[in-house]
Amino acid sequence: MSFLDDFFIRAVLAGIGVGLAAAPLGCFVVWRKMAYFGDATAHAAILGVAFSLAFEFHIFGGALVISLIMALLVSSLSEKGYSSDTLLGVMAHSTLAFGLVWVSLLSHVRVDLMSYLFGDILAVTRFDLMVVWLCAASCLSLLWWRWSSLLTVTVNSDLAYASGISPKREQLILSLALALVVAMAIKVVGVLLITSMLIIPASAARPLSNTPEKMAILAIVISALSVVLGLHFSYLFDTPSGPTIVCVATMFFLASAMYGALRRL
Amino acid sequence: MSNLSQQNVLTLDKVSVKAQGRQILKNISLTLKRGEIVTVVGPNGSGKSTLLKTIIGANQPSSGSMRHAKKIRIGYVPQKLHIDYTLPLTVRRFLSLPVKVSDSAVHEALQAAGAGHLCARQMSQLSGGQFQRVLLARALLCKPDLLLLDEATQGLDQPGSAEFYRQIEKLRQELDCAILMVSHELHVVMSASDRVICLNGHVCCEGAPEQVASAPQYQALFGSGTQGALALYRHEHTHSHDHLDKMPCGEECSHGRELS
Incomplete structure (x- = not known):
């Protein structure tokens, strides 16, 4: 018997693990106005799930690969000036639709699609937990390593060029981090709600922060609190866990937005 | 020359x-x-x-x-630069991008650019002229x-x-x-x-x-x-x-x- 035997503890740890990576990455998504970019990458993961089921691949691997391809595709298109809302919207929703259709055509598998769309955090295994924390660790190290360069590019790409930083390379780093977060978050909140784990804690942290670093750390704290409280409420009221976590995060966002508005009066 | x-x-x-x-x-x-x-x-x-x-x-x-x-x-002062409200960035933090600089160097550069009082302000709340002075301070700082x-x-x-x-x-x-x-x-x-x-x-x-x-x-x-x-x-x-x-x-x- 160990403490990881309890499914509830595993769920809490998995949720916190996702938040640890998603919250600071989400800050960049907010600063760089990449929310739709996040949606496109996350929705493409369902295509990855279909791919994994069809070829009997591990779900995580398939989702990671397809999300990464999608992230690279979207970032190269936006570099060429195609960054229209329309194109991103088409890609986000069409990959989702094709993924869903593909899964339904697979006659040899009977899966509960809901668990991929909205997550199944209470069914997280020890192996899933290990994957989540490994991904969180790699994503965090990536952000830590490139922090200063990423921030400079976010402020202004010409200032970055002048300091010898390549905006293209930093965009690539962000795409890679995004694909990692999407792949690890499928089980926890599901593809439809991944973007919310990116942008809601980050936006909630904004009115309470005066530097980018404080915003990233606060976003992690808010995200962890949302996971703990959200799981608790979902247990109390028998509601789906992923959506409940997102609801709690949104409450934090509203409270912090109100605080920000009051302070500016 | x-x-x-x-x-x-x-x-x-x-x-x-x-x-x-x-x-x-x-x-x-x-x-x-x-x-x-x-x-x-x-x-x-x-x-x-x-x-x-x-x-x-x-x-x-x-x-x-x-x-x-x-x-x-290379020090570079662009013609236009916009920093969005969503990015919390004090003048002090901006001047340390991408390379960390000491408080005394920051103080000196801001004084020289006539922006000594702006150190703790948010970049997104500066006026056009103030913003330009901070950009100049940054250019002076990178030697x-x-x-x-x-x-x-x-x-x-x-x-x-x-x-x-x-x-x-x-x-x-x-x-x-x-x-x-x-x-x-x-x-x-x-x-x-x-x-x-x-x-x-x-x-x-x-x-x-x-x-x-x-x-x-x-x-x-x-x-x-x-x-x-x-x-x-x-x-x-x-x-x-x-x-x-x-x-x-x-x-x-x-x-x-x-x-x-």
């Missing part, structure tokens, strides 16, 4: 730049030496900003070559070998602008750096630069400020009289700006030839 080392910091050799199929710069050759202040003048749309962006590496030349001394530090200023004093009041050019002069003496600036203030160009390059997609003429001011190519672009100061004003408000199609400097234009 500086009597210190005459080492070349940057050399452009017949550099051309295209953007969206349109030729912006054509056969630009120029050399910048240490301790030299060079100003680029030219009408709107003549490629001044593109030239600076090519030097920092944001634009790739479609032909020609660019060489600079190894590991030079550059090559300083590129794209209309760096726009939005500054007159004393602020004068103080800025005093700082630039001091910086040139202290660091022996090369300074390339784009300016619309012709009186500044005339007093502060060692060399003036008149740009209009190509180099129309270049040389010492007095020589350029009296060159026919320059006068064709900016008109004559009042040392060019009023002429610039007239030019900007009475001419069409699509100069790449119809070169106003005419057939006699000495493409890139240095005036002797």
